Structure formats: structure tokens, C-alpha cells
Amino acid sequence: xxxxxxxxxxxxxxxxxxxxxxxxxxxxxxxxxxxxxxxxxxxxxxxxxxxxxxxxxxxxxxxxxxxxxxxxxxxxxxxxxxxxxxxxxxxxxxxxxxxxxxxxxxxxxxxxxxxxxxxxxxxxxxxxxxxxxxxxxxxxxxxxxxxxxxxxxxxxxxxxxxxxxxxxxxxxxxxxxxxxxxxxxxxxxxxxxxxxxxxxxxxxxxxxxxxxxxxxxxxxxxxxxxxxxxxxxxxxxxxxxxxxxxxxxxxxxxxxxxxxxxxxxxxxxxxxxxxxxxxxxxxxxxxxxxxxxxxxxx
Amino acid sequence: xxxxxxxxxxxxxxxxxxxxxxxxxxxxxxxxxxxxxxxxxxxxxxxxxxxxxxxxxxxxxxxxxxxxxxxxxxxxxxxxxxxxxxxxxxxxxxxxxxxxxxxxxxxxxxxxxxxxxxxxxxxxxxxxxxxxxxxxxxxxxxxxxxxxxxxxxxxxxxxxxxxxxxxxxxxxxxxxxxxxxxxxxxxxxxxxxxxxxxxxxxxxxxxxxxxxxxxxxxxxxxxxxxxxxxxxxxxxxxxxxxxxxxxxxxxxxxxxxxxxxxxxxxxxxxxxxxxxxxxxxxxxxxxxxxxxxxxxxxxxxxxxxxxxxxxxxxxxxxxxxxxxxxxxxxxxxxxxxxxxxxxxxxxxxxxxxxxxxxxxxxxxxxxxxxxxxxxxxxxxxxxxxxxxxxxxxxxxxxxxxxxxxxxxxxxxxxxxxxxxxxxxxxxxxxxxxxxxxxx
Numbered sequence: 001x002x003x004x005x006x007x008x009x010x011x012x013x014x015x016x017x018x019x020x021x022x023x024x025x026x027x028x029x030x031x032x033x034x035x036x037x038x039x040x041x042x043x044x045x046x047x048x049x050x051x052x053x054x055x056x057x058x059x060x061x062x063x064x065x066x067x068x069x070x071x072x073x074x075x076x077x078x079x080x081x082x083x084x085x086x087x088x089x090x091x092x093x094x095x096x097x098x099x100x101x102x103x104x105x106x107x108x109x110x111x112x113x114x115x116x117x118x119x120x121x122x123x124x125x126x127x128x129x130x131x132x133x134x135x136x137x138x139x140x141x142x143x144x145x146x147x148x149x150x151x152x153x154x155x156x157x158x159x160x161x162x163x164x165x166x167x168x169x170x171x172x173x174x175x176x177x178x179x180x181x182x183x184x185x186x187x188x189x190x191x192x193x194x195x196x197x198x199x200x201x202x203x204x205x206x207x208x209x210x211x212x213x214x215x216x217x218x219x220x221x222x223x224x225x226x227x228x229x230x231x232x233x234x235x236x237x238x239x240x241x242x243x244x245x246x247x248x249x250x251x252x253x254x255x256x257x258x259x260x261x262x263x264x265x266x267x268x269x270x271x272x273x274x275x276x277x278x279x280x281x282x283x284x285x286x287x288x289x290x291x292x293x294x295x296x297x298x
Numbered sequence: 299x300x301x302x303x304x305x306x307x308x309x310x311x312x313x314x315x316x317x318x319x320x321x322x323x324x325x326x327x328x329x330x331x332x333x334x335x336x337x338x339x340x341x342x343x344x345x346x347x348x349x350x351x352x353x354x355x356x357x358x359x360x361x362x363x364x365x366x367x368x369x370x371x372x373x374x375x376x377x378x379x380x381x382x383x384x385x386x387x388x389x390x391x392x393x394x395x396x397x398x399x400x401x402x403x404x405x406x407x408x409x410x411x412x413x414x415x416x417x418x419x420x421x422x423x424x425x426x427x428x429x430x431x432x433x434x435x436x437x438x439x440x441x442x443x444x445x446x447x448x449x450x451x452x453x454x455x456x457x458x459x460x461x462x463x464x465x466x467x468x469x470x471x472x473x474x475x476x477x478x479x480x481x482x483x484x485x486x487x488x489x490x491x492x493x494x495x496x497x498x499x500x501x502x503x504x505x506x507x508x509x510x511x512x513x514x515x516x517x518x519x520x521x522x523x524x525x526x527x528x529x530x531x532x533x534x535x536x537x538x539x540x541x542x543x544x545x546x547x548x549x550x551x552x553x554x555x556x557x558x559x560x561x562x563x564x565x566x567x568x569x570x571x572x573x574x575x576x577x578x579x580x581x582x583x584x585x586x587x588x589x590x591x592x593x594x595x596x597x598x599x600x601x602x603x604x605x606x607x608x609x610x611x612x613x614x615x616x617x618x619x620x621x622x623x624x625x626x627x628x629x630x631x632x633x634x635x636x637x638x639x640x641x642x643x644x645x646x647x648x649x650x651x652x653x654x655x656x657x658x659x660x661x662x663x664x665x666x667x668x669x670x671x672x673x674x675x676x677x678x679x680x681x682x683x684x685x686x687x688x689x690x691x692x693x694x695x696x697x698x699x700x701x702x703x704x705x706x707x708x709x710x711x712x713x714x715x716x717x718x719x720x721x722x723x724x725x726x727x728x729x730x731x732x733x734x735x736x737x
């Protein structure tokens with residue numbers, strides 16, 4: 001498949017990687033107080049939240065002292081293990097069919113593009129897919145989704161711009177039930193988590209799926225842009241409160257941003273990362289792999 | 299927000315440790331700066347930028363006089379805030395106009411930063427200024443991007459020039475010619491979102507810049523961007539020499555530290571901020587608002603500001619002396635109420651003040667109406683009574699009650715409260731590590 005390693009490669013792109021910074025650190029310092037302070041800073045510079053960085057480094061320090069580890073290579077391994085464990089604290093849900101996947105998130109994180117890629121992913125698994133263009137707010141959003149649906153070769157249900165997004169979902173679900181479709185992918189309008197009325201609209205969409213398609217497994221995925229900073233944790237918390245998230249899709253990993261906030265999402269909030277977007281092409285989406293992510297991250 | 303609470307708590311901790319007056323010492327600065335550093339990092343200010351900023355400001359702060367109405371930690375925060383405002387505020391925030399029309403504005407940025415929506419907002423703004431803008435669709439990659447710009451253009455009642463998926467530089471050139479012919483004076487060019495490390499696409503922007511005479515190159519950045527903002531801004535600026543920055547999605551709850559990072563690495567002015575999804579949701583950039591947002595110490599900052607306004611240094615010194623000598627009278631009590639009122643009332647003050655919980659200020663004590671009554675009571679006393687409350691006997695109490703439209707019970711209550719306050723002040727003064735009153 002050649003898919004394995006995509007996350008790692010995407011993350012490795014930066015010359016200024018963490019591994020490089022860590023090597024510099026090992027050259028300079030003995031392992032002591034300052035060493036751990038700098039290790040913490042290195043993590044923060046990859047958008048790991050300040051709190052999580054403190055916790056992780058404290059854990060590394062305790063274990064290093066406990067096991068009398070002085071060699072920096074072992075400290076690196078220790079850090080990797082701890083980070084990987086943090087990611088594994090949240091379990092990735094098993095997908096059963098038929099199912100509905102609803103993609104939510106703030107504006108501009110790449111929801112529509114992600115749906116195109118996810119549609120393609122399920123098609124490659126020989127599943128029948130319908131996409132619901134429930135972003136009826138953004139100008140030309142359904143046109144954009146339409147292009148992706150054509151590329152992936154899947155059906156699309158859409159209404160006019162400005163119409164009720166719940167009605168789109170209602171129709172898509174009815175059509176999926178009638179046709180025995182395996183997967184329904186719901187695109188939603190980008191919304192800032194602080195806008196209460198828009199979050200209420202989302203709750204309504206959530207209820208429509210639950211009510212109209214109770215026999216389907218229902219997964220709600222938050223799409224997060226890897227370039228986001230500490231606000232990502234706020235976003236996840238508020239969206240989770242509104243619709244109970246089942247997972248995260250981490251997009252735009254092909255840039256120089258590392259998406260270090262995922263450690264807080266998995267560790268603190270218990271929300272697993274399910275997919276990672278690593279490019280603009282339709283097959284640039286891979287199931288998330290914690291080990292690979294950490295390898296690329298450090 | 300939990301973040302907010304913890305920050306105030308930590309500051310409170312410092313407040314209680316640092317009560318010394320005089321000039322700021324390195325130790326005081328260092329301990330306050332530790333909190334500032336965390337505040338900046340939690341706001342997404344780039345680590346290197348934060349470190350450098352703190353180093354520079356610390357140097358400036360050493361030896362500065364601590365204002366009488368503030369404690370050293372507050373004084374440091376005050377300096378930090380002023381430096382933040384100065385750093386983010388310099389530079390011309392107006393859109394440039396070309397000497398020979400049309401003025402060409404080139405938009406650039408990462409995917410999903412909000413360029414297309416922003417084009418509509420700019421068009422609307424330009425129209426309000428009496429300009430005749432033309433929008434140009436040069437995002438030939440994202441599906442339906444041209445359609446989106448057309449819809450946005452329609453909402454802003456602005457014509458959209460598009461040539462399908464032909465070479466963007468060529469489209470831009472034709473658009474400028476078209477603008478000249480049709481009498482449009484400003485051309486806003488929407489481009490595809492691109493990663494700063496995508497060499498081919500960055501070349502495409504350079505080609506547009508070479509082909510048409512560009513007046514403004516505006517880098518659009520999502521306010522929620524994290525540490526990577528420096529890499530993005532630096533690369534775009536190095537390749538295109540951008541003329542300004544627009545920060546979008548500031549209507550969220552992000553602290554927006556990316557703003558400081560971008561300003562620090564590019565030196566380019568922040569020209570506008572996007573604050574909503576409607577086309578009218580475009581605002582000028584206010585450095586003071588941004589500074590307090592990044593610091594996340596809005597409460598402490600407004601307290602500092604108000605304390606400065608409400609109490610003159612002399613008054614504060616006088617109060618200090620009285621506190622020391624425990625010769626605090628009802629006249630002073632009245633004066634405090636006046637100061638409190640200037641600071642937005644006791645309720646507002648209590649909510650702003652880190653450590654208010656410690657002082658056991660409860661709802662009952664800060665009832666504004668009750669404060670008015672108290673004022674009336676004190677004003678109905680003779681100066682002699684105000685200075686020597688112990689002489690107030692039942693006859694005097696009845697007179698005061700009549701004069702102030704209150705009851706003898708209320709006067710008893712006030713006198714009791716006054717005694718308690720005096721006690722509290724003695725404790726504050728006597729005990730070590732207690733916080734200072736804000737007046």
C-alpha cells in the first residue's frame with residue numbers, strides 16, 4: 001500500500017525537528033534540572049500544552065531517576081514510550097456497518113476535504129458511501145463536496161444553500177436506509193465552539209441522526225488543523241460537551257506544524273485520533289498510528 | 299476558563315509574597331516574569347519570541363519605580379503590557395493606495411485561514427470608503443473555490459473576475475487590464491491556500507507579484523495558530539515581502555499569541571482582524587486589546603488601570619500612614635467608598651481582585667445600595683463624630699438616623715462593621731505575607 005510511514009514522513013519534513021533540538025540539548029547539557037526544563041520547552045514548541053508538557057517531563061524525570069538512566073538515548077526512548085502511552089490512553093473505536101460519521105470542527109480546518117478522502121478510504125474497503133452536504137452555510141460548500149464525491153465516486157445528498165442542515169441529514173439517512181448504504185458521511189458547517197447557537201444547531205443534527213438511524217453506528221469526529229495551538233484543547237472540550245466526540249481527525253500534518261496538542265486530547269480528554277491528513281490528494285489520509293506518530297514527532 | 303483561574307491564583311501567590319515598596323529588583327522581576335512566560339506560552343506565543351521578549355522587558359524593568367498604588371508584581375505586569383502594546387502597535391495599519399491606479403491587493407496564506415471570506419469583507423470595506431473594488435479568483439486548485447468567491451462577491455455586491463483554471467499570474471494580469479478599462483480602482487486577488495514549504499506554489503505567488511504591480515501583499519493568518527506561526531510568517535515574508543497581516547477568527551476564545559510571534563519575526567503591521575462570519579465582521583487592529591488578551595490578565599490589568607486613576611499617590615501615602623498608625627476614621631472609610639465607586643463599584647473590584655476570596659468579601663458586604671446608605675449615614679455625622687465614633691451615643695444615633703433616612707439598627711451595624719474593618723487592617727498590617735489593600 002505504501003501508506004505506512006506517511007504520517008512519519010509528513011512529520012519528518014521539518015529540518016528543525018524535535019530530534020534535532022534534542023540532540024543539541026544532549027550535546028550541551030548533562031541530565032539535570034536545566035535539561036528537563038529545556039525538554040519541556042522543546043515539547044511546548046511543538047504545541048504540546050504547557051500542562052501536558054510539565055506532566056510528561058516530570059514522568060520522564062522520575063523514571064529516569066528511578067532506573068538510574070543517564071544515557072540520553074535511553075531518555076529519548078523513555079520519552080517516546082511515555083508519549084505513545086499517552087496516545088494509547090484513548091482507544092480507537094472499532095467501526096461497524098452500517099454507520100454514520102459526522103465531521104465537526106471550527107472554520108477552515110479541512111472538513112470537506114477530509115470527507116472526500118474518508119469517502120475514498122471506505123470505497124477502497126469496498127463499502128458503499130453516501131455523503132451529506134449539511135454545510136449549507138458556507139458559500140459553495142456543497143459544490144466543493146460535490147467535486148470530492150465525484151472524485152471518490154460516491155453519491156451525494158444536498159439541498160440549497162441556506163437550507164436547514166438537519167433536513168439534509170434526514171434525507172441522506174432516508175436514502176441510505178432505502179439503498180442499504182454502508183457508510184454515511186456528514187459534512188457540517190465550520191463553527192467556532194464559542195458560538196452557542198451554532199453549537200445548538202449541531203446538537204440538533206446529532207439528535208436527527210440518532211433518532212432517524214438508530215440501527216447504525218454513529219461516530220462524531222472532530223477535525224483539527226495541526227497548525228492550531230493550545231486552543232485545540234478548548235475546541236475539543238467544548239465540542240465533546242456538545243455532541244460527545246468519538247475521535248479526532250488531524251489534518252494538515254504535511255506542513256511544519258507538529259500537532260502536539262493531541263497528547264492532551266488523548267491523555268486528558270480521552271478522545272482518540274482516528275485519521276491523519278497528510279496531503280492534498282485523495283489518498284492522503286491514513287488511519288492514525290500512535291507509534292508512527294511519535295516516531296515522526298520526536 | 300480554567301486557565302484564567304489558575305493564572306490569577308499564581309499571581310495571587312506572588313502578590314502575597316512581594317509586598318516591598320521602592321524600585322523593582324531583579325528577583326521581583328524574575329518571579330513575576332516566570333508567570334508572564336507561562337501566560338505567553340499558553341497563549342501560543344512562540345517559545346523563542348516569548349523568551350526574547352521577556353529578556354528585553356526584564357532589562358527595561360530593573361530599577362523602575364513601583365507606583366504607589368501597585369505592588370511589584372502588578373508593576374511588572376504593567377510594564378509587560380505596555381511593551382506588548384508598543385511592540386504590536388507600531389507600523390502603519392492603513393491600506394496603501396497606489397499612486398497610479400489600480401491598487402492591487404494580493405491575499406496569501408495557508409489553507410483554511412479564511413482568505414476568500416476576507417476578500418468579501420475587504421471589498422465591502424473598500425466600497426464603504428467610496429472605492430470601486432474588483433475581486434479576482436486565482437485559487438485554481440480547491441474545488442469550488444471560484445464559486446465560493448462568486449457567492450461572496452455577490453453578497454458584497456462586487457464583480458468577480460475569473461478565468462477558470464488558467465495560470466493565476468495571467469489571470470491577475472488580465473484582471474488589472476480589465477479593472478483599468480472598467481474603472482475599478484482596487485483589485486483584490488484571492489489565491490489558493492498553500493503550505494509555506496510548497497515551493498511550486500510559493501513560486502506561483504512570486505510570479506503574480508512579478509507580473510502585476512502589487513501595492514499590498516496581505517498575509518492572512520488564523521488567530522488560533524500555534525507555535526508554527528513563526529515558520530509560516532517568516533517564509534511568506536522572506537519570499538514575498540508581505541506588507542501586512544490580517545488575523546482571522548478572533549471571535550473564538552483563542553488568546554491569539556500567534557499575533558505577537560508574527561509581528562516579532564516579520565515586523566509587519568497587523569492591518570485588520572476578522573471577528574465573525576458576516577461580511578461586516580472586519581475590524582481595525584487594537585494593540586491594547588490584543589495585549590491584554592494574550593496576557594490573559596484582563597482582570598489584573600483593568601485593576602491596575604483603575605487603581606491608578608482612582609487614587610492619587612498622595613492619597614495612597616496618607617492612607618498608608620493611617621493604616622500604620624491605626625488612626626483610621628470614618629472619614630477615611632467614606633473616602634474609600636468614593637475610591638471604590640470610581641473603580642466600578644465594590645462588586646466589580648472584588649471580582650477583579652486576585653485574593654478577593656481570601657478577604658472574605660461576600661455578596662452582603664458589597665451590596666451597592668447598602669454602600670449608598672453607609673455613605674448617607676457617615677455624611678449625616680458631624681466631623682467630630684466621624685473622627686471619634688466612640689462618642690456616638692443613642693441620642694446621636696437617633697439624630698443621624700433621622701438625617702440619613704435610615705434606622706438606628708443600620709447605624710449600629712455600620713459602627714460594628716467599621717470596628718471589624720479596623721481589626722482586619724491591623725491584622726493585615728501585622729501579619730507577614732498578607733496582601734495589601736487596593737486603595
